[in-house]
Amino acid sequence: MGTRFISWISRSEKRSTKPKWIAFRSSRGFICFVVTIAVFTDVFLYGMIVPVTPTALQQKVGLSSDHEQKWTSILLALYAAALLAVSPVSGYLADRMQTRRWPLLTGLVALAASTSLLCVGNTLGLWIAGRIFQGASAAVVWTVGLALLVDTVGKESLGQFLGYTSMGLSLGAMTGPLLGGVIYQSGGYYAVFATAFAVIGVDIVLRLALIEKRHAAPWLESEKVSREEQVTHYSQETKSVATEADRTAIAEKPVPAVLRLLASPRLLSSLWSYFIIALLLASFDAVLPLYVQDTFGWEQTGQGLIFIPMSIPQLINPAIGAFIDRYPGSRRYLGAGSFVCSVPVYVLLRLVTHNSMQQKILLCALLTLLGVCIAVLIPVIILEINEIVEEEEKKSPESFGKGGAVAQAYGMSNAAFAAGSLAGPFFAGYIRTSAGWGTMAWTLGLLSGVTGLPVVLTVGGWIGTKSTGPAVEERVEA
Known part of the structure; x- marks a missing residue:
C-alpha cells in the first residue's frame, strides 16, 4: 500500500503540459520564499494561540482557574512530543518519496486541521488533538522545508538562504503572540482564528505554486538542465559514481x-x-x-x-x-x-x-x-x-x-x-x-x-x- 502511494505521488509530479511561469516557480528565490512563509505560518499560528489558551480553557472548556496553568503546560508538552515523534518519520518518508512538495502540502493539511480543532474546541480532547496536529505540522515544515532548500540552493549560498528561513521563524515567534493578544482584545475569540485561516490561505497558494527544480528540468533549457543535474542533491551520476573501495562496499549489505x-x-x-x-x-x-x-x-x-x-x-x-x-x-x-x-x-x-x-x-x-x-x-x-x-x-x-x-x-x-x-x-x-x-x-x-x-x-x-x-x-x- 505504501509503495503504491509513493509511486502515485511520483507520477503526479510528471506533467504532460508545461506549467506557467515555471522558471520563476522553480527558482531558488521563490522556493526559499515559500519555505520561509511556511515556517513563519507555522510559528505564527502556534504563538497566536498562546494568549488565547488560558481564557479559552476557562470559558469554552470549563476548567477552573486552578487547573489553567497545569493544562497550558500539558498542551505545550504535547506539541513538543508530536514534533519529537513525527520529525524522524517525516524525514524518512520525504526521502523515500523523492519529492518535497507533497509532504509540505500534507503538513499544511495538518496545520489547517489543528487550527480548526482549536477554533471549535469546547472539550479538552479537541484541544489535545489540535496541539498534536500542530506539532506534526511543525515537524513536516522544518524537516521537509530545510531538505528542499538544500536540494535547491547552491552550497555557496546555503547559509544565507537558511538565514532568511530563520528570519521567518523569528518574525512568526515575535508577531504571533502580540497580534493574537491585540486581535483577541479588539475582535474576540473567533477573530483570532479568522486571521489564522487567512494566513493559511496565503500559505496554501504558495505551496501549490511551488515546483521543485528537478521536476521543472524537462522544460528548462537542455544545457542548463545538464549542468544542474550534475550538482543537484538527486543527481544520479553523483549517487552512482564510486571509487574501488565504494564498489567493494556495495557488494556488502548496506548499513x-x-x-x-x-x-x-x-x-x-x-x-x-x-x-x-x-x-x-x-x-x-x-x-x-x-x-x-x-x-x-x-x-x-x-x-x-x-x-x-x-x-x-x-x-x-x-x-x-x-x-x-x-x-x-x-x-x-x-x-x-x-x-x-x-x-x-x-x-x-x-x-x-x-x-x-x-x-x-x-x-x-x-x-x-x-x-x-x-x-x-x-x-x-x-x-x-x-x-x-x-x-x-x-x-x-x-x-x-x-x-x-x-x-x-x-x-x-x-x-x-x-x-x-x-x-x-x-x-x-x-x-x-x-x-x-x-x-x-x-x-x-x-x-x-x-x-x-x-x-x-x-x-x-x-x-x-x-x-x-x-x-x-x-x-x-x-
Whole structure:
C-alpha cells in the first residue's frame, strides 16, 4: 500500500503540459520564499494561540482557574512530543518519496486541521488533538522545508538562504503572540482564528505554486538542465559514481542511512547542540513571563513584549549565513564562541532582582545579547548537519539510495530540538521554583559553556584534521 502511494505521488509530479511561469516557480528565490512563509505560518499560528489558551480553557472548556496553568503546560508538552515523534518519520518518508512538495502540502493539511480543532474546541480532547496536529505540522515544515532548500540552493549560498528561513521563524515567534493578544482584545475569540485561516490561505497558494527544480528540468533549457543535474542533491551520476573501495562496499549489505548517520560523532555533537539550544529557548518561554510578572508586575502585553529583545537579533541570520558561506572554516569558532560567550550573560541575569527602570533596561540588554548568540548558533548547526550528510553520502552512496538522507538528518535534528523544547520548561521551572532565579540563570550558563567543548572539537571535522568537504563543491544558481 505504501509503495503504491509513493509511486502515485511520483507520477503526479510528471506533467504532460508545461506549467506557467515555471522558471520563476522553480527558482531558488521563490522556493526559499515559500519555505520561509511556511515556517513563519507555522510559528505564527502556534504563538497566536498562546494568549488565547488560558481564557479559552476557562470559558469554552470549563476548567477552573486552578487547573489553567497545569493544562497550558500539558498542551505545550504535547506539541513538543508530536514534533519529537513525527520529525524522524517525516524525514524518512520525504526521502523515500523523492519529492518535497507533497509532504509540505500534507503538513499544511495538518496545520489547517489543528487550527480548526482549536477554533471549535469546547472539550479538552479537541484541544489535545489540535496541539498534536500542530506539532506534526511543525515537524513536516522544518524537516521537509530545510531538505528542499538544500536540494535547491547552491552550497555557496546555503547559509544565507537558511538565514532568511530563520528570519521567518523569528518574525512568526515575535508577531504571533502580540497580534493574537491585540486581535483577541479588539475582535474576540473567533477573530483570532479568522486571521489564522487567512494566513493559511496565503500559505496554501504558495505551496501549490511551488515546483521543485528537478521536476521543472524537462522544460528548462537542455544545457542548463545538464549542468544542474550534475550538482543537484538527486543527481544520479553523483549517487552512482564510486571509487574501488565504494564498489567493494556495495557488494556488502548496506548499513541503513539513519544508523550510519548516528554513528558519526559530528552528527551526535550537532544533535546535542541543537537539543541545548532548544532547552535554553524553551526555558525562557516557561519562566520569563512569570518572572517579569512577579518582579515588574507586567501583564499579558508586557509578558509578550519581553521576548522581542531575544527575537530581533535573529534578523542578522542571513548575514551570519553569508559570512559562513564565504568562510566555512569559521563555523567551529562561531559556534563554540557563541556558547562560551553566552555564559557570563546568563550569570549576569541574576542581577535582575527588583522593579526599577535600570533593572528593566539591564534585562532587555542581556536578553538581546543572548539573542545574538542564538542567531549565530542556529546557522552553524544547520549547515554542519548538511555537510555531515554530504560527506557520509560520498563515503557510502549505497546506504542512502536515490533520495539521499538529508531529510532524515533534519528529521533527527528536529527531534533533538523537540526533546529540548520538552525538557526546558521542566528543567528551568523546577530550578527556579526550588532554588530561585539566580541559580536557574547560572545553571543555564553552565549548560551552554559545557556544550561549547564538543562544538569546538567536532564542527567542520575533528579539530586538527582537514575535512574532506562535500562530494560536489560547485552548484549552479537558478
